[in-house]
Amino acid sequence: MLLNLSLFLLFLTASNITVQAIGVNWGTTSSHPLPPDKVVELLKSNKITKVKLFDADPLVLQALSGSNIGVTVGIPNSMLKSLNSSKKVAESWVHDNVTRYVSSGNSGVRIEYVAVGDEPFQQSYGEQYHPFVIGAAMNIQTALARVSLANQVKVVVPCSYDTFQSESSLPSKGHFRPDLNKTMTELLTFLTKHHSPFFATISPFIISHRNKNISLDFSLFKETKHSRNDGHRTYKNSFDLGYDTLVSALSTAGFPEMDVVVAKIGWPTDGAANATPSAAETFMKGLMDHLHSKSGTPLRPRNPPIETYIFSLLDEDQRSIVNGNFERHWGVFTFDGQAKYNVDLGQGSKNLVNAQYVEYLSSKWCVVNNNKDLSNATASALDACSTADCSALSPGGSCFNISWPANISYAFNNYYQVHDQRADSCDFGGLGLITTVDPSVGNCRFPVELRTSHSESLYGTCLLQWMILLTINTILHDFL
Numbered sequence: 001m002l003l004n005l006s007l008f009l010l011f012l013t014a015s016n017i018t019v020q021a022i023g024v025n026w027g028t029t030s031s032h033p034l035p036p037d038k039v040v041e042l043l044k045s046n047k048i049t050k051v052k053l054f055d056a057d058p059l060v061l062q063a064l065s066g067s068n069i070g071v072t073v074g075i076p077n078s079m080l081k082s083l084n085s086s087k088k089v090a091e092s093w094v095h096d097n098v099t100r101y102v103s104s105g106n107s108g109v110r111i112e113y114v115a116v117g118d119e120p121f122q123q124s125y126g127e128q129y130h131p132f133v134i135g136a137a138m139n140i141q142t143a144l145a146r147v148s149l150a151n152q153v154k155v156v157v158p159c160s161y162d163t164f165q166s167e168s169s170l171p172s173k174g175h176f177r178p179d180l181n182k183t184m185t186e187l188l189t190f191l192t193k194h195h196s197p198f199f200a201t202i203s204p205f206i207i208s209h210r211n212k213n214i215s216l217d218f219s220l221f222k223e224t225k226h227s228r229n230d231g232h233r234t235y236k237n238s239f240d241l242g243y244d245t246l247v248s249a250l251s252t253a254g255f256p257e258m259d260v261v262v263a264k265i266g267w268p269t270d271g272a273a274n275a276t277p278s279a280a281e282t283f284m285k286g287l288m289d290h291l292h293s294k295s296g297t298p299l300r301p302r303n304p305p306i307e308t309y310i311f312s313l314l315d316e317d318q319r320s321i322v323n324g325n326f327e328r329h330w331g332v333f334t335f336d337g338q339a340k341y342n343v344d345l346g347q348g349s350k351n352l353v354n355a356q357y358v359e360y361l362s363s364k365w366c367v368v369n370n371n372k373d374l375s376n377a378t379a380s381a382l383d384a385c386s387t388a389d390c391s392a393l394s395p396g397g398s399c400f401n402i403s404w405p406a407n408i409s410y411a412f413n414n415y416y417q418v419h420d421q422r423a424d425s426c427d428f429g430g431l432g433l434i435t436t437v438d439p440s441v442g443n444c445r446f447p448v449e450l451r452t453s454h455s456e457s458l459y460g461t462c463l464l465q466w467m468i469l470l471t472i473n474t475i476l477h478d479f480l
Contacts, residue, residue: 022291022346023050023070024332025264025312028057029319031389031418032450034337034355036063039313042337042355043069047347052263052309054118056097064109065101072113072156072309073097075136077120077129084135087142094143098153111153114140115263119160119201121180124322130179133157134186141194154196157187158263161203161242164249169213170230171241171299174248181253188255197306199263200246204238204283209272209324214238216274221286233298239265239287244299259306266311266332269340271325273396281341284310284332288344310345317389317418325391336360336450359451366416366426367409369433374405380428381411388414392444399444409439410446417449 026039034042040063043051052072053060064071075083075093083090094114101109116137120129137155144150163180166173176184191198208219217224219238228235235241243260250258267283268275287308296303315331333339337355344350368377384390390411392399399410412432419425426432440446 021050021070021307022048022288023052023307023309024048024345025052025054025309026060027054027312027314027316027319028060029054029316030314030335031318032335032452034314034335034358034450035452036060038337038355038358040064040067040069042313042333042353043067045353045356046345047349048313048345050112050307050309051313052113052115054115061097061101061109066107068106068110070110070112072115073111074115074118074158075140077117077125080117080120080129080132080136083116083139084132087139090136090139090143091146094140094147094149098144098149099147102149102152113154113156113196113199114144115199116140116155116157119158121163121177121183122160123162123177127179130183134183134190137187137190141190150194155194156191156196156199156261156263158199159201161201161206163200164246166245166248169228169241171233171235171244171248172230174245175252176249184253188250188253188258192255192258197259197261198246198250199261201264201311202239202242202246202262203265204242205267205275205326206323207238207242208274209326216279220279220282221290222282230298235298237286237290239290240297243305244297247297247299262305262308264309264311266330268326268329269331270329270398271321271327271391271394271396275326275329275396276398277340280332281343284341284343288346292346321391325394325397328389328391335447360448361417361421361451363436363438363448364421365409365435365437365439365446365448366412366421366432367435367439368405368412369431370405372431374408374431376429377405377408377431380431381408384411384415384428388418390414399441402441402444406439406441406444410444413439413446417447420449 036059044067050070054074055076056073083093098111098114102111117129117133120133137157141150141155144153144155164174164176204219208214208216215224215226218226221237228241246260250256265287267280269277269280291304291308294302294304310332312330314333314337315329315335317328317335319327321327331340336358339352339354342350342352368374388411391397393407393410394400399407402410412426412428416426423434426434438446
């Protein structure tokens with residue numbers, strides 16, 4: 001009886017090791033980010049146990065201390081060259097951003113991964129980061145080993161969805177981009193040696209957005225007649241198609257058993273056609289059901305990704321929109337921590353919990369003054385949008401259909417809010433007017449910003465100090 005109980009407990013322990021986890025990406029590219037302590041409370045209240053960061057903001061890491069949330073800290077692409085060229089710089093980075101936070105035991109930060117670069121192989125970057133990624137990863141690995149953290153903290157390199165491809169759109173023909181063959185072999189060899197997983201983005205939305213041959217239902221996990229056959233394998237959704245394209249690419253490169261972490265996957269809610277809360281809810285529920293079923297994919301049945309990180313936790317109004325205006329609207333929650341829809345992220349409840357006790361600026365908005373000559377108002381609005389986030393006004397966006405001059409007011413207000421509701425930021429040559437009446441129209445929300453800004457964050461200062469340090473080390477390295 002005792003032996004059977006021991007075997008049962010051993011089975012449970014082994015099962016827990018293989019159960020894949022759901023986490024979230026937490027980005028802070030916002031003019032007025034939700035304070036880190038509020039975000040950590042949001043994570044806790046929704047029972048989210050893993051979070052992936054894009055940097056190592058001291059305020060964020062301090063807020064995560066003692067939370068027992070598994071953390072991935074990120075290294076920006078701008079640091080890769082210096083980290084590649086100097087082991088000393090890597091040791092300093094590990095000391096300042098890893099060791100000082102994990103050494104406090106249970107009161108510290110549970111750092112699980114260091115992500116070297118933010119998708120440095122993305123095709124739009126060209127090859128500017130290629131020569132530095134592997135060397136930077138190796139130096140970070142060595143630095144972790146020197147402080148006896150190499151077994152506790154794994155080094156990974158997040159790879160964008162365009163790192164792997166298939167010209168025929170068949171997963172079985174998947175391969176890495178030809179310009180990455182040598183670098184990818186070096187990366188996969190490094191990851192295998194140190195028992196680290198492959199971090200990759202899967203992006204059904206962007207694939208669907210750019211490829212009209214892929215039906216929306218196929219991308220949203222809906223039952224559809226548009227399934228795709230690849231030999232004797234049938235694909236019923238875009239996620240499986242993309243994931244197995246990666247699996248084939250890994251096999252083609254000679255690493256068929258490589259563990260995979262889906263580092264980014266999500267569905268935006270604004271800024272483009274089909275980027276709506278309704279579509280996002282359908283996608284997220286389909287994805288969660290698929291992951292929780294542990295059915296895996298046709299190429300890896302009953303073997304789902306070991307971890308999956310939803311992109312993202314919050315909207316970010318300062319994210320680059322080079323790829324599209326939807327880039328600022330990936331959040332499951334709005335910029336102020338309010339759920340856009342409900343989904344079970346693995347916490348056992350379909351209802352998400354909103355951020356509590358959020359502090360806003362005054363209930364004031366900037367709108368166009370209808371008593372003025374508005375012949376130049378459009379030019380003023382365009383100027384405002386060069387700084388403020390006007391992505392919701394784009395075709396398919398939540399504010400696309402509001403009439404003129406309400407769309408001018410939307411631009412004016414966003415500029416006003418970004419600039420902390422300063423009176424002079426609602427001037428626009430006399431065309432602006434401050435009001436206490438909410439001008440929101442239907443689904444088009446005229447925001448009031450949070451009582452916070454990046455000026456309160458230590459990260460900008462620390463990043464500047466780091467860039468100075470890296471530059472000095474690079475100069476010394478070249479000189480010596």
